[in-house]
Every structure is written in structure tokens, then in C-alpha cells.
Amino acid sequence: MEIKTTVQGYLIYAAIAAHLLAFMVSVVGLKKSGRAIYAVGFALVVIAFGYRWYHVQHVPLQNLFEVFLCMGMFFPLSVFCRRFLRVGAETADMMIGVIVLIPAGFIFSAEPRQLPPALQSWLFAPHVFVYMFSYVLMAKATVQAAAQLFIRNGKPSDPELVSYELGTYRVICLGFPLLTLGLILGSYWGKWAWGDFWGWDPKELWSLVSWLAYLGYLHFRYMHGKKHSNINSILAIIAMVTIVITLLWVNLAKIFAGMHSYAS
Amino acid sequence: MANDVPGVQAQAAPRWLKFRRILLWVMLAFFLALMTLSVRGAFVGSERAGVLFNSALLVIFWVLFLGLFVVGLVVFRGLVRKPGLLMIHLGCVCVLLGAMWSSEKGHFLQKKLLGIDKIPQGYLAIQEGTLNNHVEAEGTGEPLGDLPFYIYLDDFWMEYYWRPGTLHVRDGQGQSWEIPAEVGRTLELPEPMRRLRVLRTLTNLKVTDRVTDRPWDNVNPALDIEIEWADGTRKRTYVLPTDMPHPTNIEDFEFGYVPNENIMPKDYFSDLVVLDYRNNTQFSKVIEVNKPLHYKGYHFYQSSYGSEIRQTTHGSQRVWYTVLNVVSDSGLQMVFAGYILLCAGVFWHCWLRHIPAYFVKRNAKPLIQAD
DSSP states (O other), X not given: OOOOOSHHHHHHHHHHHHHHHHHHHHHTTOHHHHHHHHHHHHXXXXXXXXXXXXXXXXXXXXXXXXXXXXXXXXXXXXXXXXXXSOOOOHHHHHHHHHHHHHIIIIISOOOOOOOOGGGOXXXXXXXXXXXXXXXXXXXXXXXXXXXXXXXXXXXXSSTTSOOHHHHHHHXXXXXXXXXXXXXXXXXXXXXXXXXXXXXXXXXXXXXXXXXXXXXXXXXHHHHHXXXXXXXXXXXXXXXXXXXXXXXXXXXHOTXXXXXXGGXX | OTTSOHHHHHHSOHHHHHHHHHHHHHHHHHHHHHHHHHHHHHHHOHHHHHHHHTSHHHHHHHHHHHHHHHXXXXXXXXXXXXXXXXXXXXXXXXXXXXXXXXXXXXXXXXXXXXXXXXXXXXXXXXXXTOEEEEEEOTTTOOEEEEEEEEEEEEEEEEEEEOOOOEEEEEOTTSOEEEEEOOTTOEEEOOTTEEEEEEEEEESXXXXXXXXXXXXXXXXXXXEEEEEEETTSOEEEEEEOBTTSSOOEEETTEEEEEEOOSOOEEEEEEEEEEEEETTTTEEEEEEEETTBOEEETTEEEEEEEEEEEEEEETTEEEEEEEEEEEEEEOTTHHHHHHHHXXXXXXXXXXXXXXXXXXXXXXXXXXXXXXXX
16 A cells, blocks of 8 residues: 555545545435536546656556556446436446546556567557456446345336346446457457467456356346346356456466566 | 247247257356366466367367357357347357467368468577578477578667666766766866766767668667866767777766666567578568568567577677567468457447437437427
């Protein structure tokens, strides 16, 4: 645990404070004010990300500090889900922002590093961006799945919004193409960087596990629809656990040595 | 099935429905098996995972998995009728077929069935100024075969991320000073001088009348400094590294630059010449990480490098060599085609096909207008 007494650190702490305030304001019922403060929090994260980009002189997606900072830029996706998919739980999205920004602010080192030769590719930014946005979308889907399991009748209070089970499905359908694209871009990049489109690296294998987990959810839902809503939700939550393992455990645990260890 | 057209469902025989349901459960079981094997592979490491997934038992698994896709495309007419689903499943078939064809067993089949004799993967070490076509296995150095052409290494070099070093100054009385070699840094000097200022840091100083055998070498550091005398006279000069045989001496002062040793490699370059005598072809290409050479069914990747001391009649000499990862491109086009289909299918099915319906719904007028 470290306090970052730098401009970068202060920007992140301000963003955390804004997200937390937005969450508390929304919880007490002031939704519009909450959204406005959420937007301010998003702007602060964007400034922090841009500042980092300027400071390190390359796209800041190399280590866990940078990717978690990137995941803090979730606001537009939250708005999109509400506006076009009629999936709510924006208050939970604000808390997701707090959860991903806290490790960036207090845990992961912000020590800048130069890009090693393998990362100097035009595929670096799309591969990581796409994965990070898919991860936050799957986190939102997990919130919907948990709400389906624990809230009676599985429906939000706002009649304009869809049920939590359908919300889980819609958000997973939004995030799954990004998860697929991230996996494919990684494989394609691996071919040009290392000579192999699949090297059986632990990161690659866990990414495949998380992709298959969501594929299994989609196939199960195709088979049974909403008949087994609880099982659908449990599958979505299990799939999210595989994402957490892929993102954190693989990078941080010494037992998973591989080519992606530079991200730790 | 939940999403089947109800009319079709009503007409389909119950046994047929049961068969389709069993097929879907079998597919889910395959997903679970592949997930379990992948977790196992992640724990044992990439080398052992590679052996596991290419073992005889897993070959059977892959063939059955592929068969499941093909059967699914036949049994589920919806997969063929819906373009997104068709692309997704065809894409998976292409990826599996391409991956199988590119494997070691796939190369064995290529040789047996089609007479194509290619080395699946190996390493090629080439010293500067020499050519080579012997591909070896990693680690053991076991010979894997010869390429049908030669690769000549014209030059190997590296680029670095530069960090500022230190500027050293010493006067005739034995006094010495040092400052970080950063632009804008100043140093107060005793008489007859007054002050020194660092104007520029150069990573690759080129002097036009100097001949080198490494014209692309990016490691020729120098400092551009300005010295001011007590009477206000100024002089600008270059300061070279202290290990160079020509220090910068002005009056009784000696100036030397000590570059930072903790510099990180930015990239590695090999200037290769392909010599294909059978086809009377010769061309050169500079490769680096992420930019391999592709020729006659092989990709050549910048993998590693090294140097060794060689004894010559003129004394010892450091000779650089590059190590290229040589990979056959068999099956690669099929895999990439599969990726394109899979990606296009997923985006179409999950995202794009809903867009027209969204706008139609949004623009639809209600049947009864409210007063």
C-alpha cells in the first residue's frame, strides 16, 4: 500500500473521491446529481490517463497500474447500457469505478517503464483496450447476475429497465465480441512478435478459459432461455471469476511464469 | 430449444429434438473439458502444456471437437440460416483445421500425403558476415534440417532507450567535478573559466569525415556543451565518452562523458540477405521484433542475439551473431481466415444485426395517438 504524492496520484484520488461521492449521492436517491458527479469522475480519470500517456511517452497500458486506470473510464459504457440496452444499476457502475481505481491509486506501482521490443507494435493498444473494456462490461453483467440471484422477483424498480436476467444477457452480448476480439488480436500479435499464434502461455490459456466460460453461458442460455435464470446467473458469476484470475492471479503469481510477466 | 421458431419446433420429431439437445450437452462438456485442460496447462507451464495439447489423446479430442462443429452445422439449420452464427462456427472450424495443419503432426501428414517436407519450427544462428541454412532445435541444438535457401547476416545492431550519464571535468590542479549530463545543467568553474552549460545530449553523433563499419549504429553518444570564460568569451564543443581515445581538452581542463550503463534495449535489428540459388533470387531485408521476414513458406523472427570472442591473425575480435526463430507458415492463412470469420460473426450476431431493429422500434408510431 502506497500513497502517491504526485500529480498522477492526486488526479486518481480525486477521481476515486468523485466516484465514491457519486455512489453515495445516488444511493440516497439523487440520481441526476449522482450521474453529474460520475461524469466529473470520468473526466478526472481521462485527465489522469492522458497525463500518464504524456509522462511515459507511449500508450499507458503496459502494467497493472495503467490497465486499472484505463478500466476507470467506464462511464460512457454505463451510459450506453442504460440508454440503448435499458440496463440499469449505474450506481453499481460507480462502485465498479471505485473498485478498479483503488488498486491503481494505492497498490500498484506507478513506476514508469520503457516498452520492451515485443510491445512496440500497433496491436498493443487495441489488444489491451478491447480486453479492458470487455472486462468492465463483464463486471457490470456480474452485478446484474448477482442482483437477479438476490433481489426478489429479479426486476429493477424502474419499469423502463429490463429484468436483471435479461440485463445480464444483454451486457454479456455487448462484452463478448470485445473479449473475442481481444483474444484474436493477442493471438495475431503473438504470431508477429514471437512466431506463434498460440504458445500455450498461462495468460493465453486463462484467457481461453474465460472466453469458453462465457461461450458456455451463451450456449446454456440458448438451450434453456430464462427457464433456469439462477443457473444462468451463477454461470455468469463463475465466468467473471475466471476473468479476475486471468487479469490478476496470472500476472501476480510466480507460479504462472510466461511471456506476459512484463505486465506484473 | 428456447430460441427456435415455435412452428418448426412443433413439427420436428421428438427424437430429433432430443438428439439436438444431447449434442448441445456434449458441446458444453467439450467446453468444460477444454477449460479444465487449459487450467491444467496454465499450471504446468507453456512447454509441458504444448506437449499435453499435442499428445495422441488430445489429437483425438481435437478431431472429435472438430467433428462436433461439423455435425452441429448439419443438425442445427439455424446455424446455416443465420449469417452471424454460420460465420462464428465456420470460423472455429477454420481455426481448428489451420492449427492442426500447422502442428508437428500436421507437418508429418503434409510430408506423408502431399510430399511437402518443411521444418515446423526451429532456430537459425548466423554470425555477422556469414551465411547459414541449418535449422536447430532450441536448447539441445539438435539439427532439424536445412532450408532450401541461405540467409546471410550483413549486420546486427541494437537501439537503446537513452538515459542521461555524467559529465566529468578535471583541472590541472587535480580538482574534479561531475554533473548529470542533462540539457540545461550548469557547472561553475574556477578561473580562467566561469561556467559550463550542457546544450544537447546526442545519442548518435556523426562526424562526416569519420569512417565506420556500422553506419546505422545508434550508440555513439556525445554531449554538446558551451564553456564561458571569465572575460565573457564563449566556446562550444563536443564531449565524447571517457573510454574513447580522444578526450576534450581545453586549456588545463579535461572534459569526459560517462554514459549511463543502465540503458534498456529498445529493439534488435538484423540486416539479412536471402540467397536462393535454386531460383536465382537475392534480396535483403532488415528485420526486428514484430517485423519478421517471410520467404518460401517460412517466417524468420528476431529471437535472440549474442557475441563471442574470435581469435584472428590480427588478435581477438568480438563477433556478433543473431538467432532467428524459423517457423513454417503451414495452416496460418486458414487460422487467420478463421479469426476473421469468427470476429465478423460475433460482432454481427451480438451487435450489428440489432441496430436496424432498434431504429425501426424507435421510429414506430403508436397505433392509438394519445389525446
